[in-house]
Amino acid sequence: MSEEVSEPIEVLRLPVELEYQYTAGKSASRFLRGLQQGKLLGQRCPVDGRVYFPTRGCCPQHGVPMAEEGSIELPDVGTLVTYSIVRVPSANIPLELPYVTIQVLLDGADTVMMHVLGECELEDVHMGMRLEAKWKPEEEWETSVGNILYFVPLDEPDAPYESYKEHI
Amino acid sequence: MAELCGVMGIGQTRYAAKRQELSMPGLLREAAERALDDAGCTWADIDAVVIGKAPDMFEGVMMPELFLNDAIGGAYKPMLRVHTAGSVGGSTAIVAASLVQSGVHDRVLTVAYEKQSESNATWALTISMPFSVATVAGAGGYFAPLVRGYIRRSGAPEDTGIRVAVKDRQNALKNPLAHLQLEDISFDMVANSPMLWDPIRYLETCPSSDGACAMVMAKESIATQSTKPVAWIHATEMRSEPTMFSGRDQVMPRASLDNAAALYKKAGIQNPRDEIDCAEIYVPFSWFEPMWMEGMLFAPINEGWKMTYEGATALDGDLPVNMSGGVLSSNPIGASGMIRFAEAALQVRGMAGDHQIDGARKALGHAYGGGSQYFSTWIVSDQKP
Amino acid sequence: MRDVAVVAFSQSPSVRRETDCNEVEILIPVIHELRTNAGITNEDVDFVCSGSSDYLAGQSFAFVSGLDAVGAWPPVCESHVEMDGAWALYEAWVKIQMGYAELALVYGFGKPSMGDLPLTMALQLDPYSVMPLWPDAVSIAALQARLLLDDGVVSERDMAEVAVRDRANAKQNPYAQVKGDFSVDQILADPYLVSPLRKHDCSPISDGASAILLAAGDRAKDLCKRPAWIRGIEHICEPQDLGVRDLKRSRSTEIAAEKAGVRAGKIDVAELSAPFTHQEILVERALGLGSETSINPSGGALAGNPIMAVSADRAVAHATSGPCLQQNLICVLEG
Structure with missing residues (x-):
């Protein structure tokens, strides 16, 4: 009896489930409503005019709100700035391993967005590749970046390193 | 104006993947008791407690310092809890030092910890938020593209990271507290380990560890009476910048460079590579050694890899880095920064054991966190400033 | 010790649920207003410190986005406590004492409406022995209230009087969330929420942010008349x-x-941020406040409780954290 009582308990499993209701916020709402209609809406910083995509509530460099007037529609093509080939599973990521996580600079944007690359052999992935968004079927569009399934290579010459190096 | 502050006690737990024989309070207490013993003082001598750890969601306890406080003698004392992402261990030490330097308290205990075996850090870092797509798997997924950016701009040889990984694991063999003890570590072993987040290999990443690190700091009149050597704080510095903005240099953030320049100025250091004897730098992925050699102004931009390559950062080099084995060998996240600060202090106290650098008199402790955006550092010496 | 003063303060209204703005968007105008009112820019600030909670935000590193609202460029000397903003104020005060800073920006923000606040607070309790029972924050406070009532330390009428006072005071405060004229009898006729606590014994759940500017000596006099x-x-x-x-x-x-040194002189005004009426009584007694002190002229936490941002404000201030007043901060201010 005493031996059983003194047996150490090493692990207690305690599942915690909490529900949160997030508010996208004013700026992100415009961005997400745009996505719902298949539009990629960037936002100009009111101070230096640089285009943020995805948008943020304010310009982090200047601490000023991103106003609605600064909205600007961007094309769904851009340049692969940097990437990593991921071979580590993560419970929250449904993608099959290995997959390529990328930072893509849309044409006309001044910030990169994180996404994934598809329809590309691993050995062909490289910095400077030109990319195009692969969208879900229109009837499945919702208020999510997930409307873009992934980016695919474009048959175009690479962007020169100089054109995107400040975004790494 | 500031009071002098000296580190007079250091306590670390043994670092391991699972310290399941200890609860969270037990883990903190193991480190805190060792720090008190080292400082030759008791719980009653401590005026205030400063606790640091990484995000609460790692262990699933909200503000865990509230339930941990009395286990480390904090009952009916002032207690602060610091959280500044991965740099938190360093920031926590800085807050503790500030309490002494301001003259508010005479003697302060600080403890930083993480019990990763009671948590799932990759989950906590990759929570799927609505409206977004999770594509970045944990910290490795975030930092790997930056490492690629560094390789591209510096032209560093592809095996630089492997060399760092081998060196730090060899150093860990001289540190009995280190988590990873890889007796047969070799270049080929690292090179042949699986690519996890290309270009980062399995053996180029930090482990997940349980552990805690504690320090006792005191004002000059108390520290001077210590029977053991004291590490005197010459300067502390912190810098933060936003996660992203247009044109942000994520590989070599200005916050790192500004932090280094301000730190050295305060410490009266003109040439860091000559004047600093050794450094404990926050290197969770091997490539961050060459990157932070530049970020801490030890090497010109794009040339940090040369220091690694030429062996300057080895135990017998001119600027040994991560003598303890570093974050690559032990990584209780919230404590990892404080371990850097404490190991720097151990070196100048001459108490680092087998990984002691002979004649180390001035050392750097460094931590960073977030998206390479939070930096905290200190310079300690065996001499008063 | 150096002379250090609060030279500017700004706050968002406390609201039950902010639906338009996310946490950062709540904070942006608060910090903007603070800087504008004080006539300073980012470059004037030597140290920035904030208080917030990841669990309230439901994500790790939630405080990092707060830097966006600061516009932390060029990089700033900055720290963060996983505590109420009051403790961020304390850390900033320490930095000024040691001569590291002359002017410090402090802010706190929280949006607890996103989750189930009383239940989330259960995660503060000992994870091995207490938390598995999921005692929510209101129930824990109710246990304490029951003890006080049964031992005759307070009466339900005392508690109702606190609610009446704070709600009435809040009428003068445009930022307060719950305000109005109530009578003690009216409140005592209400049903229990969690016995022996009624709805009016509990602070509301509020979204909000506040910010403070702290300055040393002459710098304070330059920036602020009083x-x-x-x-x-x-x-x-x-x-x-x-x-x-x-x-x-x-x-x-x-x-x-x-x-x-609360008792070193007469206290004209006390702002207490206890989240329950019986706790406000305990704090009032612990401070030794008498009839010469006006308590919670703003309405206090019982009128608006933007958790994490409560106390970065007000004249003589109290802030609390943890279950049943576990941790308390007292700040004595003079004009």
């Missing part, structure tokens, strides 16, 4: 376990008040 000088600021933490401390008084408040 700085609020910090004459004492102290905080104390008790053990958490409810069984090992005296729940019928707030020992930590007593110690902090003694060290901060």
Whole structure:
């Protein structure tokens, strides 16, 4: 009896489930409503005019709100700035391993967005590749970046390193 | 104006993947008791407690310092809890030092910890938020593209990271507290380990560890009476910048460079590579050694890899880095920064054991966190400033 | 000790649920207003410190986005406490004391409406023995209230009087969330929410943010006609376990008040941020406040409780954290 009582308990499993209701916020709402209609809406910083995509509530460099007037529609093509080939599973990521996580600079944007690359052999992935968004079927569009399934290579010459190096 | 502050006690737990024989309070207490013993003082001598750890969601306890406080003698004392992402261990030490330097308290205990075996850090870092797509798997997924950016701009040889990984694991063999003890570590072993987040290999990443690190700091009149050597704080510095903005240099953030320049100025250091004897730098992925050699102004931009390559950062080099084995060998996240600060202090106290650098008199402790955006550092010496 | 003063303060309204703005968007105008009112820019600030909670935000590193609202460029000297903004204020005060800073920006923000606040607070309790029972924050406070009532330390009427006072005071405060004229009898006729607590015994759940500018000596005089000088600021933490401390008084408040010199002179105004009426009574008694003190002219936490941002404001201030007044901070300010 005493031996059983003194047996150490090493692990207690305690599942915690909490529900949160997030508010996208004013700026992100415009961005997400745009996505719902298949539009990629960037936002100009009111101070230096640089285009943020995805948008943020304010310009982090200047601490000023991103106003609605600064909205600007961007094309769904851009340049692969940097990437990593991921071979580590993560419970929250449904993608099959290995997959390529990328930072893509849309044409006309001044910030990169994180996404994934598809329809590309691993050995062909490289910095400077030109990319195009692969969208879900229109009837499945919702208020999510997930409307873009992934980016695919474009048959175009690479962007020169100089054109995107400040975004790494 | 500031009071002098000296580190007079250091306590670390043994670092391991699972310290399941200890609860969270037990883990903190193991480190805190060792720090008190080292400082030759008791719980009653401590005026205030400063606790640091990484995000609460790692262990699933909200503000865990509230339930941990009395286990480390904090009952009916002032207690602060610091959280500044991965740099938190360093920031926590800085807050503790500030309490002494301001003259508010005479003697302060600080403890930083993480019990990763009671948590799932990759989950906590990759929570799927609505409206977004999770594509970045944990910290490795975030930092790997930056490492690629560094390789591209510096032209560093592809095996630089492997060399760092081998060196730090060899150093860990001289540190009995280190988590990873890889007796047969070799270049080929690292090179042949699986690519996890290309270009980062399995053996180029930090482990997940349980552990805690504690320090006792005191004002000059108390520290001077210590029977053991004291590490005197010459300067502390912190810098933060936003996660992203247009044109942000994520590989070599200005916050790192500004932090280094301000730190050295305060410490009266003109040439860091000559004047600093050794450094404990926050290197969770091997490539961050060459990157932070530049970020801490030890090497010109794009040339940090040369220091690694030429062996300057080895135990017998001119600027040994991560003598303890570093974050690559032990990584209780919230404590990892404080371990850097404490190991720097151990070196100048001459108490680092087998990984002691002979004649180390001035050392750097460094931590960073977030998206390479939070930096905290200190310079300690065996001499008063 | 150096003379340090609060030279500017700004806050968002406290609201039950902010639906348009996310946390950062709540914070942006607050910090903007603070800088504008004080006539300073980012470059004037030597140190930035914030208080917030990841669990309230439901994500790790939630405080990082707060830097966006600061516009932290060029990089700033910055720290963060996973605590109420009051403790961020304390850290900033320490930095000024040591000569590291002359002017410090402090802010706190929280949006607890996103989750189930009383339930989330259960995660503060000992994870091995207490938390698995999921005792929510209101129930824990109710246990304490029951103890106080049964031992005759307070009466339900005392508690209702606190609610009436705070709600009435809040009428003058455009930022307050719950306000109005109530009578004690009216409140006592209400049903229990969690016995013996009624709805009016509990602070509301509020979304909000506040920010403070702290300055040293002459810098304070330059920036502000009538700085609020910090004459004492102290905080104390008790053990958490409810069984090992005296729940019928707030020992930590007593110690902090003694060290901060609360009794060294007459206190005209006290702003207490206890989240429940019986706790406000305990804090009031721990501070030794009498009839010469106007308590919670703003309405206090019972009128608006943007958790994490409560106390980065007001004249003589109290802030609390943890179950049943576990940790308390007292700040004595003088004009």
